[in-house]
Amino acid sequence: MSRTTRLARVSVPPIAQAGRWAALYDGRHGPLADCSQAVPNRPPPPELAERLARAALEPAIARYGDILGDPALRAAYAAHVSARYGAPVDPARVAITSGCNQAFFAAMLALAGPGDAVILPAPWYFNHQMTLDMLGVDARALPLDAASGFLPDPAALDALIDERTRAVVLVSPNNPTGAVYPDALLADILALCARRGVVLVLDETYRDFLAEEARPHSLFGRREAEDHLVALYSFSKTYAIPGHRVGALIGGAALVAELEKAIDCIQICAPRPAQAALPWAIEALGDFRRASAAEIGRRGEAIRDAFAPLSGWRIRQIGAYFAYVEHPFGDEPSAAVAARLAEAFGVVVLPGSFFGPGQERFLRIAFANVEEPAIREIARRLALASPALDASA
Structure with missing residues (x-):
């Protein structure tokens, strides 16, 4: 049959x-x-390529690492985000994943299940929608239009949230449109999500291509962030290492504890040669x-x-x-x-x-x-x- x-x-x-x-x-x-x-x-820069090659020869790097990421990379990424956003981020809130797509997949496993709904502004990033389809989660479209610059309207978003809604997903700078969401808009949407009891999942894969490494937003410093914000990131584009598959997620303590279960079953840990090289890269490769x-x-x-x-x-x-x-x-x-x-x-x-x-x-x-x-x-x-x-x- x-x-x-x-x-x-x-x-x-x-x-x-x-x-x-x-x-x-x-x-x-x-x-x-x-x-x-x-x-x-x-x-990638020659110095980073050399460090990746050297790390791959280390016997200890060939072993499994911590499920949520090597401590040195979690600490380096937390320090970098804290400095750039002007708000403290504890390394315990960081999970290192096998690329940003895995970060999203694990977050959705932790946040929603079959029959639940997650709101995706349309146009959306196709892998987000594909992930929700795989998990049996309703991908609820929030239509955006060109006249608005493809920016979401909080009132329209509010109208879509109901008892089945578990999260709202935004991408800024956006894929596919390239739109950069203003800080005030993101703050309004985070406050809305907190008021309605859902989580804002913000994919910031392309944030390092903002002019002069400008601060993308102020959300990490807001009281709603602990329970209602999940921030995703990819090292792939920034450091020109997409084949090495390393991403990151920042979330509240309860969510990160749930992520450990998901990541352990998906891949156990992110590729470790890149995890070993990236703490140096975060500090040294600003130029x-x-x-x-x-x-x-x-x-x-x-x-x-x-x-x-x-x-x-x-x-x-x-x-x-x-x-x-x-x-x-x-x-x-x-x-x-x-x-x-x-x-x-x-x-x-x-x-x-x-x-x-x-x-x-x-x-x-x-x-x-x-x-x-x-x-x-x-x-x-x-x-x-x-x-x-x-x-x-």
Whole structure:
């Protein structure tokens, strides 16, 4: 007797789907321009690479580590967050995870179960929605619109919370739109979550690409944070080590105790060579972080300049790693548009449909892994693909 599992109902991984489209490109317009995945396009600094290699040779590092992370990394990360946010964070509130996706998965295991609901603003990060589907948790969409800059409205959010709601998930700087949420808005939403008895889960994977390492928000200093805030982070983008899979979570003491159970069953501990090298990196690589942020900022400006003369293409939001772009193909499904751009023009982007309901007019361009000349080339190919030129060809 056949049976459909929850996993069978989860969508195909979007990056894998984009890779299949890209594989059909024949090279007619030049090299593939892959803007599908948010990944650094340069290696980690040589000093960090050397420390990673040395750590991998240490016999003690080949053993299991503490479930919640090596004490040195938990302490170094807590000190860094305390200094940057101007609020004390105890290392006991830190969990080190195998990437930020695992941090989110473990947090959802701790916070919600089948039949519960978690609110995701739409457009949402697809792995968040996929995780909730796997766990049997209702991913409740909070629609956002371009006119607001894709920022959530607290009143609309309040109206969605009911007795089944366990958490609200925000991403800032946002994936897929790039929007940076103002501190006052985040504070209002944290206060709302505390009043309604739910948890705010804030994914800050891209926070190190804010200009001059600005303080992203004041939430850690607010009294509601202990019981109603979970903050997620990824070392991957900042230090150009996505393959090493190290993320972090800051939460209240009760939640972290629950996370230990989840992490022990998912992977036991995060990869330890990177855990050994990162305490040094957090302290020593401030210049590298700032230089990376400045370079990404320049690429964002290059995207704005390249799109300015394009007919029909409109950047609706941009920031950190992403430009969220309105395409000129009317009612054509965004997945069909993205597939054609990849297969015929060698420009690989993700369709808005991957990011939730109401997103068919949009494409996400992850520009952090392409140099400025490639950005200009992408714009040239998009002009070739425009409906007006197609009609006159």
